[in-house]
Amino acid sequence: MSELAARAEKLDATDELGGKRGEFVLDDVVYLDGNSLGALPAVVPGRVEDVVRRQWGELRIRSWEESDWWTAPERIGDRIAPLVGAAPGQVVVGDSTSVNVFKALVGAVRLARLTDPARDEIVVDATTFPTDGYIAESAARLTGCTLRPVAPADVPAVLGDRTAAVLLNHVDYRTGRLHDLPGLTAAVHAAGAYAVWDLCHSAGALPVGLDEHGVDLAVGCTYKYLNGGPGSPAYLYVRRELQDRFDSPLPGWNSHAEPFGMRTDYEPASGAPRGRVGTPDILSMLALEAALDVWDGVSVEAVRAKSLALTDFFLECVAEYVPAGRVACLTPVAHEERGSQIALRCDDAGDVMKRLIEQGVVGDFRAPDVLRFGFTPLYVGFADVERAARVLARTLA
């Protein structure tokens, strides 16, 4: 056994989150794609079966009340809240991330204009996951704003009297770079604008601190580190002090103060439900609710500590095993700039990833030349990490 393999064994033996792996359905594969689709929590299939067979099949329409379907969006939002550092009553689940980016960004522009109607610029992370950029462009067009794409580090320099809202990613989907949420949020506020954060690649992997850092609005998906299942509903956070002024561009009947009043005039609900739109997608939503059970007794700080230990160890193994010059790490080495993934630039990355997957190491490929490995601390161990680096080295040899 190599020194690194022996060390992995020791690290796994003392891993305080090690027991969590048993709460997931996993096989012999090293699954490093939880930053794309989280593994299946073992509790989910039974709960989904109950939702389908009993709640839908037997109770049918009565389940909207008796099975508490109606309140699921805010109830599940409150389960996600502590994972992103939010007090209860500020997170609501539903719709896709893209749709929530639209709500948040148009909402942010409208908030800014309440005090200064002349603000007409939306700043967006130029390196963002594409959908945020496309939706930002649409939000700008529909609100009469100009869209200004800049790299996150350059955001403070472009903020000014005209800035209405800024849309940023907490962790870059491609490089795994962790952006400075507290600092950038403070800069946005200093300019009198509103900060919208996309947490897709950070929630469930590291502390976010939405309340602590005064973030205005945030969105995130639930199918990566939150393991909600393929395409499970996203969430929207609106800071409590802004809720009464939040003016959604998608005011569906579910966000009405009196949804069953069937009134023709729209009166927005107070609190988190104001972010709802149409009828919630119950099957997917209750699968997500079950999936969140794995967080019972888990601290996000412990998850972050293990995440950094895993990515550190992966970089060490790669440096030791992989022939020099075959890969270049795109992910920052500094802990305060690193999310929970490692992105390696590599020739023929698409082909290399295919061969890794054939050998039981599952990451993913992002065009044109990136191998992406996500480390989910709840179910990835150090022996997995050592094996992944070993297989990568063999593949590149």
Added chain:
Amino acid sequence: MSELAARAEKLDATDELGGKRGEFVLDDVVYLDGNSLGALPAVVPGRVEDVVRRQWGELRIRSWEESDWWTAPERIGDRIAPLVGAAPGQVVVGDSTSVNVFKALVGAVRLARLTDPARDEIVVDATTFPTDGYIAESAARLTGCTLRPVAPADVPAVLGDRTAAVLLNHVDYRTGRLHDLPGLTAAVHAAGAYAVWDLCHSAGALPVGLDEHGVDLAVGCTYKYLNGGPGSPAYLYVRRELQDRFDSPLPGWNSHAEPFGMRTDYEPASGAPRGRVGTPDILSMLALEAALDVWDGVSVEAVRAKSLALTDFFLECVAEYVPAGRVACLTPVAHEERGSQIALRCDDAGDVMKRLIEQGVVGDFRAPDVLRFGFTPLYVGFADVERAARVLARTLA
């Protein structure tokens, strides 16, 4: 046995759709709330279990290709298409009805302005299900239009050079009135405007004929007569000739011509996928796909014929059994004006519905005074109808 009960027995014996009831999970309850939440098709639980345990649990990320998750929105759209009279390639599934109303209505206004930028009015059914009105108000605000709510019958009189788009309901959610889709669509076109139809209360209950009548855009839910499950994803129809000009206000990465190119510039996909937004909600979507199996070998015309026979028979039973003056029918008697539900105005309707449900007859209550009974021809029989009227009469006696 009463004459009506005997007739019900005979009608059930010769019902060509009678065998379909066995494809649903039903008990002794008379379920007349399928216009709110369709009953569970028996094939669904097993398919959902496979999606959760094998596709997600075992194949994980590979299922996006190997289980054809990625193409589900348009594949399932093509399963719905024949039920609404659309040729393949024009229907895409995803998001809620409210979100689809937003896409369709903003899209319709933009289409109108391509040839006449001065059009600045959206006409909306004043009696609509509230969410359509709220979303129409938002669409008007964001596109700089005036919103004009009028009763459907008065629509032709208000159309003009300024009309950009008209949003109408095929069947009124409250009264069950069926509106004149061919005639109103033609009137909208004669004014140079675009017609958007909400099919929530007609799709799966009666022929819609989207292609035949030249409807421009349409939306609908899938959890009523299509039995897709609670909050199952809605769909969007964009007529083929308009697809290349359809300009969605929600251009997410799933509607990009090259979604995995991760390009910063947005280039819309051609065809139905242009109506997609974010990552599709796979669990709910594949439950819907399974639910659509019950339509194999069923003609919408046969469904419509049985639906009218059921509602005719219900009205006859109510007239025979219920003391005169206790209820008043809000649903038109003329077949060409009737959907697949009967709405009865009644004093203390909320309380009456509670007592009906206690006695195994499930309809629903719509404030302030309406008893609503939906008739799903695939699983409601004539004996159910006779029993419902009998229990109603006893309750009101």
